[in-house]
Structure formats: C-alpha cells, structure tokens
Amino acid sequence: MDLSFNEDDVAFQQEVREFLATSLPQDVKERADRGLHPTKEGQVRWQKILNEKGWMAPNWPVEYGGTDWTITQKYIVAHEMGSVAAPQPMAFGVSMVGPVIYTFGNQEQKDKYLPRILNSEDWWCQGYSEPGSGSDLASLQTKAVRDGDHYVVNGQKIWTSYAQHADMIFCLVRTDSSVKAQEGISFLLIDMKTPGITVKPIYGLDKENSLNEVFFEDVRVPIENRIGEENKGWTYAKFLLGNERTGIARVARSKRQIARVREIAGAEKCEEGYLLEDPDFVRKLARLEVDLMALEYTELRYLSMLSNGKKLSAEPSLLKIKGTEIQQRLTSLLVESLGMYGAPYEPERAYEGRNETPVGPDYANGPMAEHLYLRAATIYGGSNEIQRNIVSKMVLGL
Known part of the structure; x- marks a missing residue:
C-alpha cells in the first residue's frame, strides 16, 4: 500500500x-x-x-x-x-443534483441545467427531509398529483440548507401511495419562484439562518421537470446520497483548526503562564492531534484502495463518524482557548451592526458560532448512530 x-x-x-x-x-x-x-x-x-x-x-x-x-x-x-x-x-448543485441530472436526466435537462450549475447561475437546495421522517427518508409525505402536463405539489420540507438563497430545489415527492414506500417516490426539479412556495427560517444554536422550512401549497411543476421515470425517484435519491457523504472527514480543515488553537493558546494567559504551557490543555490538544493523524492516514489508506480499483463499503461511514467527532472536539477546545472572550457571543448580524469596540481580540469573532453550528455535525449527512449501524451490518455482520 x-x-x-x-x-x-x-x-x-x-x-x-x-x-x-x-x-x-x-x-x-x-x-x-x-x-x-x-x-x-x-x-x-x-x-x-x-x-x-x-x-x-x-x-x-x-x-x-x-x-x-x-x-x-x-x-x-x-x-x-x-x-x-x-x-x-456549494454541494447541492455540483455534487448532488448535477450528477443525478447527467446520469439519469434527458438531454434537454442536461443542456438546460448543467451549464447553469457550472456558471453558478442557479443556487440549488435539497428537498429531502420532512417533519416526522428523520432518518426514515422513505416515509416522506409531500405529495405530487398529476394534473395534465403538471404535477400539483403539496407538503413540507425541513432542515433545508440555504433555501433562502435558492433559485431551484430538487425534491423527493410521493406520486403513488398504494405501493411500498420506496416504490412510490419521484424526483422533481422545482423553480423556487413558483407560486405556492413559502420559505420560513430556522435559527440554529448559533442564532444564524442557514436552515429553513419550505412549504408547498398547490405548487404546479411541469412534468418535464421530473428526473427519469415516475415512481423511480428512490433509485436516484440513493445515488445522490452516495455523493452527499463524500469528503465529510474534513481532515485538512481540522489540521488548520489545530494550528489556530495553538496560535490562540500561545497568546492567551493562564495561571501556568500561557495556555499552551498548561499541562491539561496541552494533553487535550495532543490527543486531538494524534486522533487526527490516525484519521488522515486512514483516509489515505482508503485513497490507496480506490486508486488500485478496490471498492469501499462501510469505510465512508467510519470517516464520517471520526471526522465529525474530531470537528466537535476541536471547536470545543478552540472556544476553551478563548477563555472569557468565547462567552459574549452574538449572531453575526448583530455583531456586524454594532459600532462599539468588540469584546476581546479580533480572533474571538467566529469560533463560538462554528462551535454551536457543528453540534449538528454528528447528525447531518446521516447521523453517527445510523453510520454505526451501517458499520455493524456491513463489517461485523450484525
């Protein structure tokens, strides 16, 4: 290897x-x-x-x-x-719906949407999750009923990232309720300017609006905006989810964060002198560095496997589990390194609107926001509990 x-x-x-x-x-x-x-x-x-x-x-x-x-x-x-x-x-266009379009879409859909994704003319969002569905995506209830050359869509999507900016949304909708749940789903491309679509913000722990609810009330979508066959959307959805979960280990980003923690800890004072001289803090940082190094070499081993024509099974789930846990530990340590300056957190819109001197050094603006947002890292992209189930099934045969 x-x-x-x-x-x-x-x-x-x-x-x-x-x-x-x-x-x-x-x-x-x-x-x-x-x-x-x-x-x-x-x-x-x-x-x-x-x-x-x-x-x-x-x-x-x-x-x-x-x-x-x-x-x-x-x-x-x-x-x-x-x-x-x-x-x-932004993954929703280039990494998710784009590959679905060029793999399963017709030539007209490829000619229309792919250049616009590359040119960033369309900002896409993802209409998968629904209230009550959770990780059981196949239980979705948003319905699309045929009416001539249109579908009429009614229902709700939730946790829709950056929908407030979106020009288009790709949606899973139920087009047949009389069959097995996975067999009655279709994949639609919907213009967010279509009458009947309402976007409502969800403010997260970081008090920022990156997530949204999207409501559909008698939204008319042309049949030509359906990808592939009617009731075959589950096939396209599984294909897309394989693209969604790539690159989630974020090793390089975490390495940069460790360097940032070291820089701040070298400037912040404590009873021991500087924080970087505190044995307990240094122990936490060293353990993170060791775990991140192990994750990096694990990722490189998987890269070597792929380069030699081998296929991965549960390996991406392992990267997701360890990568997100390390991200959360890192941002926690980053906030800890700020001491009292990490506490007076304000959402960005309030922070930017102030004309008084910020509390603490300039580098204190940002870490708490990321720390709060990344509490969801072990949930989004397939929760780590689900990822562990995948590993137990595919590797341990449980």
Missing part, C-alpha cells in the same frame, strides 16, 4: 497551491477561516473563479465540464482547499 504522492502528483499539488494563493478572494477566505457561513455573493464569486479555471466540477465526466483528474488529484485539491480555508463549491 503506497501512501506517498508520485512526482506528477507533487507537481500538481504545487500548481493547486499557487492557484489558491493568487486567486482565492481574501474576504471569502477570512469568513471560512473564522468558521462563519458563506455569503451568497462571496460563494458565487469564488465559484465563478473556479469555473473559469475549469475546476468547478472535478467529479463530473469531461463531456459535461469535468476535469478528468485522478482520484489522487481530486484528493489533493480538496485537501489543499481545506488547508487554506477555501470554500468547496
């Missing part, structure tokens, strides 16, 4: 680093580095830079605008972007 990069990969890594150093907008980088949610304007501006470079959709086939990179090159780009706090392209 070879965990090292060859000469071509090292040269490519240097090219990526030079591009990020010269092309990543400073304001976009600073927001991501602080752990703040992206602004739509900043995210779209960065995505247009990536698209101009031809790097917007590395996982897409070349004929649709992909890069033809090797698995290792894709890993290098993701790792280097995480290392400098460069936001990944």
